[in-house]
Structure formats: C-alpha cells, structure tokens
Amino acid sequence: MPMLHQPRAFLLDRLLWPAIIVATQYFALQALAVHLFGVELDRAVPAVDLGLHILLAVALRGLVRSQLALALLLLPLMLLMHLGNAFKIAVLGAPILPDDLAALPALLRILDGGWLWLAVALGLGTLAALAFTLRFERRPMAGALALLALPALLLVLAPGHVASLMDGYFGHSVWNQPGNYRERGPLAYWLQEGARHLARQEGPPDAETVYAAHRLLAPDPLLPASASGGEARATPTADGRPGRNVHMIVLESFWDPSQLKGVRWSQDPFARDFRRLWKSAGNSRALAPVFGGYTANSEFEALCGLPVVHDEVIFETRLRNPVPCLPATLRAAGYATMASHPNVPAFWNRHNAYPRMGFDLFLAQSDFVLDDMNDEYLGDASLYRQVLERLDPLLESGVPVFNYVLTFFGHLDYPLNENRPPVISAPDADERLLAYANTVHYKTRELMDFLKQLRARDPQALIVVFGDHLPFLGPNYAAYADAGLLAPERGEFTDTMFVDMVATPLLVFDGGPRPLALGDLPLYQLPGRIVAALGLSAETPFALTATPPGLAIRPLPGLHVVRDADGNTVACRGDEDTAPEHAELCQGTAAWLAQVGTIKADLLFGHQYVLSAPRDDDPRI
Incomplete structure (x- = not known):
C-alpha cells in the first residue's frame, strides 16, 4: 500500500x-x-x-x-x-x-x-x-x-x-x-x-570590412593624427588666440512642457528671456537617442559623433578603446578638455568613459561644494558658479578650452529646495507635472544667468546647449498621451511621434549674439558641426557620419526615422511594417546605418583600422 x-x-x-x-x-x-x-x-x-x-x-x-x-x-x-x-x-x-x-x-x-x-x-x-x-x-x-x-x-x-x-x-x-x-x-x-x-554577439570587424565601409562613407582616408597626434590645428581667433573656446552644456531632463496642449499653465514654464532666445533660433531641437533616461547615450552621441542604435548604455558595454571623440580631437589641436558633473564619478561608468573620449579633467561630486542641494541634486546656479571659478584661470591663460558641463538638477522626481518655491500652477496638472514645470522654470532662469556671464567672459566662444532627453511624466507616457503628443503604447506611435519622443531644445551660438536656426538635428551630428565651425584642419571620424544630403536620420532601438528637407517624416520599422512607397528610402538609409555601425564597432572595441584607412591604390586593398 x-x-x-x-x-x-x-x-x-x-x-x-x-x-x-x-x-x-x-x-x-x-x-x-x-x-x-x-x-x-x-x-x-x-x-x-x-x-x-x-x-x-x-x-x-x-x-x-x-x-x-x-x-x-x-x-x-x-x-x-x-x-x-x-x-x-x-x-x-x-x-x-x-x-x-x-x-x-x-x-x-x-x-x-x-x-x-x-x-x-x-x-x-x-x-x-x-x-x-x-x-x-x-x-x-x-x-x-x-x-x-x-x-x-x-x-x-x-x-x-x-x-x-x-x-x-x-x-x-x-x-x-x-x-x-x-x-x-x-x-x-x-x-x-x-x-x-x-x-548577435560578435567580435570586432576585420580590416577588409572596415575599409569597405570607409570607402562607401567617405572616399578620402582619415589622418591618424586626428586621434592622437599633434598635427591638428584650429583656426586662430581674431585676437590671435590659438582657437576659439567651446562650451557644451547638457541639461538634465530638459523639455518644453508648454507643448502639453490642454494644460492651463498660470504662466509660461520657461523663463521669458529663454523663450525669446529659443524662438529666435526657430525653436531648434536636438534629437536624442533615448526617452526618459540613459543620459549617457545622449552624451556619447554629442561627444563622439556616432549614433546609438541598440537599447544599451555605450559607456557600460561598448566603449573600450581610447576613441577620437570631440574631446580627443580638440585636445590634439591644443585644447584643455574639462568635464563637470556633480554626481558620483562611477555613475554610467563615466570615470572610465570620459578619459577614453579625451577629457583631461573630470570634476565629479567630490570636487564641488554641495551648497545648493535639491534632495541629492546640486542646483544649476551653484554648479555654473563653481564651473566659472574653475574656468576663469583657463580663459585668462590663453589656452583654448573645451568646457563640458552636465547638469544634475532636474532629475526625477524633480525636487526643489526652499530657495526655489513653486511659481507655476495648473488646475489640470498632477503633482509630478507641476514639480517638473517649476523645475524647468528655474533651470531656464539659471541657464540664462550663466549664459550672460559666460558670453561676457568669452564673446567669441562656440556655445552648445541641449536637453539630454524628455522627462518621465507618468507611466506609459501619461502626460504626453493625455495631451495627444504621444500614444500610450509604442506600437500605436505615428511616424512623427518617434521624433517628438526624443526632441529637446537646442541652442548653438557660433560667436554671434543669436543662436543658429538648425531645425531638428540628431545629436550625433553635433561634433562634426563643431569641428567645422572651429575650422580644424584635421580629418576626423565625424565626417563618416555626415548624413546623406537633405536627410536627417534618427536611429532608435529597432527602427530609424528619416526626415527630408521638406519636413516629411518616415519611420522605417522593417520591411513588413514599412509602406511600399518608402521601401527604397528605408533600405538605403538602413544600409548607410549598417556601414556606420561597422565604423563604430571598429573605433569603440575593435582594432581601429579606420584611423589609417588606405587609399584606393593602397596594396592593403
């Protein structure tokens, strides 16, 4: 039994x-x-x-x-x-x-x-x-x-x-x-x-594959000096300085909440002078690779000129080599390169990533006086003041400087201290949205104060300002969906929603009193624009990611969005989900992205064959 x-x-x-x-x-x-x-x-x-x-x-x-x-x-x-x-x-x-x-x-x-x-x-x-x-x-x-x-x-x-x-x-x-x-x-x-x-785990591309991609993207060989040598030279300024200074300010979770139609704001969330300035630039927008987080991927694109395609953090997974990013290119041209971010240095592996991109100095949390805290986030006004204190001796020395600033204030859940009382209200906004609107009010005010001081000190400088990504405003795109700006699910997005999901304010001053009108610019296009504006003589890998004429291409995980010169937008979602009339455009831009991906892999974790790519008559090919 x-x-x-x-x-x-x-x-x-x-x-x-x-x-x-x-x-x-x-x-x-x-x-x-x-x-x-x-x-x-x-x-x-x-x-x-x-x-x-x-x-x-x-x-x-x-x-x-x-x-x-x-x-x-x-x-x-x-x-x-x-x-x-x-x-x-x-x-x-x-x-x-x-x-x-x-x-x-x-x-x-x-x-x-x-x-x-x-x-x-x-x-x-x-x-x-x-x-x-x-x-x-x-x-x-x-x-x-x-x-x-x-x-x-x-x-x-x-x-x-x-x-x-x-x-x-x-x-x-x-x-x-x-x-x-x-x-x-x-x-x-x-x-x-x-x-x-x-x-899909793969090793680095071989030399033949890299050289083939290089020939398709740019027929002229790159100069090895662009990565590590001293032959690169910047055009001197009018007063004889060896090169114009570059200031890049990346604003945490920075976006325009007035786009949420139906929300009755008591006043414009943006400070009036910032709104006026941005409008003078045609409301130019940076197209980031991410939504709601993963700031490091926006940084990577803006500093290295290479697009992020997959849902991964490049600083953590792919950036293993010293790479001729914008800081390294400017350093080779005689610039001092300085990065400032008042967070712990290991966050997103920045303490390893920044040196590999060419920064000489990384000022992290322990390098700042934490005298204006909003919970754990240092206020922008204090960050800017302390950056200027570090910057002044460099500006006076005559050595050109690349000054990179990543703000921390404005991070989820958008806390404010007693020195920043709420001034924006709306009867139809929830607590999180109100907190965000008041946060960007102070961010724009403090940014304008900083720009005024910076431009007074350095009137010929090239200054770039943009938001790293849109803010999180509730589960499943809640505030955006309520306003009709985005759908509550990615599968319901229209083509233009994929652009609106990643578009943040962009200001670029090229030594003049007004910012440039640049339209919608994918972030990985910024380094090439900066190098060209500075008149640098060295060839750089950024030339390889200059998009085909008349097109702006914004890769996102699993798809890429193409905008033409007339503002028409096509989201290329794969052969089965792409309309027949867009098939040729999507296939061509996908092939371009594949070649760029080969160059990126070679630079980040490969043998960097592209830095000495041969001419057509070279016996190596």
Whole structure:
C-alpha cells in the first residue's frame, strides 16, 4: 500500500504543488503590474509563458527543502520578471533587456524611496532564500540541475536556433519591444531576447570590412593624427588666440512642457528671456537617442559623433578603446578638455568613459561644494558658479578650452529646495507635472544667468546647449498621451511621434549674439558641426557620419526615422511594417546605418583600422 501512494505523493510534491505555487504568484503579480503600472499582457492566460514558469518551478523544487521554501525562492525572481519589466516599460518605454545587466549598478542608483528598498529587498531576499531553502541531497539536486542545465546549454550552444524557433511561434517586432513583452509574457520574452542577444554577439570587424565601409562613407582616408597626434590645428581667433573656446552644456531632463496642449499653465514654464532666445533660433531641437533616461547615450552621441542604435548604455558595454571623440580631437589641436558633473564619478561608468573620449579633467561630486542641494541634486546656479571659478584661470591663460558641463538638477522626481518655491500652477496638472514645470522654470532662469556671464567672459566662444532627453511624466507616457503628443503604447506611435519622443531644445551660438536656426538635428551630428565651425584642419571620424544630403536620420532601438528637407517624416520599422512607397528610402538609409555601425564597432572595441584607412591604390586593398 505505501508503494501505491509513493508515486502519487511524488507527483503531488514535485509537480502539482510547484504548478500551484507558480500560478498563484504569476496571476497575482500580473494583477499588480496592471494596477501599479498599467502594463497588461495581451493574453489572459499566456500558456507557453506559464508553462515555462512551471517547468522552472519543477526544476527548482529539486533544490529546496519544501513547498514553502520553493515559494520563497521563486518570489524574488517572479517580482523581478513581472514587476521589474512592467516598471521599466512604464518609465523608460522598454522591458528589461540583456544589456541592462551591464547597467544594473547605475539603474539601481536611479531608484529612490520605496522602489530602491524593493530592489534591495529583492537582492537580499534572493540570497536569503538560497541560504535557507537549498538542500544538498545528491539525487534530487542532480535531477534539478540537469533540468536547469538543458535549456542553458541550448541557449549557449545554439542561441540562433532558439531565437529562430521562438520567433516562428511568437513572431518578433524589432521596433516594438513592449509589444513583444505583452505578447509573450516575461519568461518567454527573456528567453527569446536572451537567445537573440547571445546569437548577435560578435567580435570586432576585420580590416577588409572596415575599409569597405570607409570607402562607401567617405572616399578620402582619415589622418591618424586626428586621434592622437599633434598635427591638428584650429583656426586662430581674431585676437590671435590659438582657437576659439567651446562650451557644451547638457541639461538634465530638459523639455518644453508648454507643448502639453490642454494644460492651463498660470504662466509660461520657461523663463521669458529663454523663450525669446529659443524662438529666435526657430525653436531648434536636438534629437536624442533615448526617452526618459540613459543620459549617457545622449552624451556619447554629442561627444563622439556616432549614433546609438541598440537599447544599451555605450559607456557600460561598448566603449573600450581610447576613441577620437570631440574631446580627443580638440585636445590634439591644443585644447584643455574639462568635464563637470556633480554626481558620483562611477555613475554610467563615466570615470572610465570620459578619459577614453579625451577629457583631461573630470570634476565629479567630490570636487564641488554641495551648497545648493535639491534632495541629492546640486542646483544649476551653484554648479555654473563653481564651473566659472574653475574656468576663469583657463580663459585668462590663453589656452583654448573645451568646457563640458552636465547638469544634475532636474532629475526625477524633480525636487526643489526652499530657495526655489513653486511659481507655476495648473488646475489640470498632477503633482509630478507641476514639480517638473517649476523645475524647468528655474533651470531656464539659471541657464540664462550663466549664459550672460559666460558670453561676457568669452564673446567669441562656440556655445552648445541641449536637453539630454524628455522627462518621465507618468507611466506609459501619461502626460504626453493625455495631451495627444504621444500614444500610450509604442506600437500605436505615428511616424512623427518617434521624433517628438526624443526632441529637446537646442541652442548653438557660433560667436554671434543669436543662436543658429538648425531645425531638428540628431545629436550625433553635433561634433562634426563643431569641428567645422572651429575650422580644424584635421580629418576626423565625424565626417563618416555626415548624413546623406537633405536627410536627417534618427536611429532608435529597432527602427530609424528619416526626415527630408521638406519636413516629411518616415519611420522605417522593417520591411513588413514599412509602406511600399518608402521601401527604397528605408533600405538605403538602413544600409548607410549598417556601414556606420561597422565604423563604430571598429573605433569603440575593435582594432581601429579606420584611423589609417588606405587609399584606393593602397596594396592593403
């Protein structure tokens, strides 16, 4: 009799209970994801994803002592899969991707309050669960490890086949990752995108591939001196200085909230003189590579002249070589190069990335007097004052300087101290939107004060000012969707919405009293414009990313947007989702981006063949 009951007990303990536990957690957490973040799966019961969850639970059951231990071990992982993905979709517009692992320390620093404690609890909870639930019995553990090892081996040894099979079943949209997540469910999504990530891992391009890309993008060879030599020269200024100074100011989460039609502001959120100045530039806009966060990618484009294409943080994952970015190019021309950002230096790996791009000096949080704090963010007025104090000796020395400033004030959740009382109100705006509107009011006031002082000290300077990305104003583009500026889901975006999602104010002074009217300019185009305006004699890699005549190309994860000289906008979303009349344009610009991608890979983590690319009669080709 006991023998008859043993199989039944085994099935109950090892199969039925794991299924019950995981299903209970699954549906409870999905209900929470909808309630907290408005992120709902497309299917009420996603059978494949739930089945994968159950298989995972069955495998883990062999490692733990009891059903309760299994529930405890599963919970942190389930919270990350279900609520972590929903949180990132709601805030940044995309689920958690494999490349986010490299950016995990910075992403954790972004969290505050209850979300930070939740993340800490997840990590500690997982460790505690492992410590108190694991059992070390040879046969159950061997079976469990075998069940876990099989899919792991498939992912490692044949990731392309796994991705292809899952693509065939679920389908795949390269430009709509939130839609992919909603269609598949969290674990199926992670497996499919994890396989794709492993399948596309590639080494640096070889010399022949780089030379071919170089010939297609620019027929003239680059000069190796542009990276590290001293042959580059800037055109002297009218007073005989060796070169005009360059000041680049990047404004945290800077955008124009007056674009939210239907919100009745008590006054213009922007300071009046800033509004007038920006209008004189035709309301020029910088087209960033990101929405709501990932400032480092906007920095990379504005400093290195290379477009960001994938949903990854270049400073963390790709920037491994010293690269002839704008700071290095200017340093080779005799400039002193200085970066200022009052945050911890390791955030987004800046303490390694900045030197690799050519900055001689990086002033981080410990280098500033933190005398005007808005929670943890130093106010712009104090930052600007302290930058000017450091800058004055350089300006007086006659040595040309590249002065790069990244503000910190204006970061989510837009706190203000007692010296910045709210002055903007609106009866139909929520608390977060009001906080943001008051933040940009002070940001524009303090920026105008800084520009007045800077231009008085350095009237011939080239000055560039832009926002790094749009602000987060509620889950699923809430404030933007309410105003009709964006759709609540990426899959519902019109072509122009992909531009509006990344467009921030841009001011460029080329030594004159008024900023230039530049229209909509992708950020990776800035370094080339700056080098040309300075009259630098050295060739640079920026020439290779000058877009085809009459076109502005803004790559975004999974797609790219093309604007022509008449302002027509086409979002190239892949062959199946692109209208036939745009196919030729999209295919041509995609081919251009592929060649640029080869050059970027060669520069960032390759052998940098492009810095000595041969002429057509060179025996190397």
